[in-house]
Amino acid sequence: xxxxxxxxxxxxxxxxxxxxxxxxxxxxxxxxxxxxxxxxxxxxxxxxxxxxxxxxxxxxxxxxxxxxxxxxxxxxxxxxxxxxxxxxxxxxxxxxxxxxxxxxxxxxxx
Amino acid sequence: xxxxxxxxxxxxxxxxxxxxxxxxxxxxxxxxxxxxxxxxxxxxxxxxxxxxxxxxxxxxxxxxxxxxxxxxxxxxxxxxxxxxxxxxxxxxxxxxxxxxxxxxxxxxxxxxxx
Numbered sequence: 455x456x457x458x459x460x461x462x463x464x465x466x467x468x469x470x471x472x473x474x475x476x477x478x479x480x481x482x483x484x485x486x487x488x489x490x491x492x493x494x495x496x497x498x499x500x501x502x503x504x505x506x507x508x509x510x511x512x513x514x515x516x517x518x519x520x521x522x523x524x525x526x527x528x529x530x531x532x533x534x535x536x537x538x539x540x541x542x543x544x545x546x547x548x549x550x551x552x553x554x555x556x557x558x559x560x561x562x563x564x
Numbered sequence: 565x566x567x568x569x570x571x572x573x574x575x576x577x578x579x580x581x582x583x584x585x586x587x588x589x590x591x592x593x594x595x596x597x598x599x600x601x602x603x604x605x606x607x608x609x610x611x612x613x614x615x616x617x618x619x620x621x622x623x624x625x626x627x628x629x630x631x632x633x634x635x636x637x638x639x640x641x642x643x644x645x646x647x648x649x650x651x652x653x654x655x656x657x658x659x660x661x662x663x664x665x666x667x668x669x670x671x672x673x674x675x676x677x678x
Contacts, residue, residue, distance in 0.1 A: 496669070496672070497654065497656075540606070551609060552667070554599075554608075556605075
């Protein structure tokens with residue numbers, strides 16, 4: 455089964471609202487990354503957060519490694535935040551291989 | 565700025581034909597990757613490489629070959645393309661996995677096999 459599960463699968467917000475995205479994984483991970491995929495398809499890394507809490511701009515990620523879960527909080531959402539957010543972990547023992555979740559598709563309405 | 569360039573961006577191939585997808589990175593990264601992305605499956609790893617001359621099988625390597633002739637270039641080869649290989653393919657590069665490192669993706673190649 456899918457080793458990285460993300461929820462919700464989709465989310466619709468009004469501009470200015472906050473978003474909370476969840477990532478649960480079934481295997482031990484030494485690395486965890488959040489990626490953003492634009493509606494046009496391009497992928498960029500948002501942040502790497504294997505444990506603890508990390509902030510960048512309006513994004514906050516909290517990872518609880520022993521509970522195998524991570525969250526991504528987007529504050530004061532903007533229409534340009536619309537797209538798909540992907541969570542990825544490395545496979546135990548092979549930090550060069552990433553497993554991706556199916557993503558959360560976020561739509562921010564004006 | 566880190567850059568990963570894929571070519572072609574779009575490709576239509578016939579069943580049984582040979583397809584080569586090319587990827588070039590200017591990041592001087594050791595590791596390069598080929599993923600495909602399909603609805604319901606997400607991004608899946610096909611092949612990856614630790615450096616020039618090396619290729620490793622990912623999770624779904626059947627029907628694909630890879631070639632890493634240099635640090636900068638990593639190709640994905642479909643010797644006998646099938647309709648099931650219709651997908652969007654992404655190349656990525658990255659270095660030693662650490663909290664400060666990340667993957668840089670190309671813009672993707674949309675392949676249709678008819």
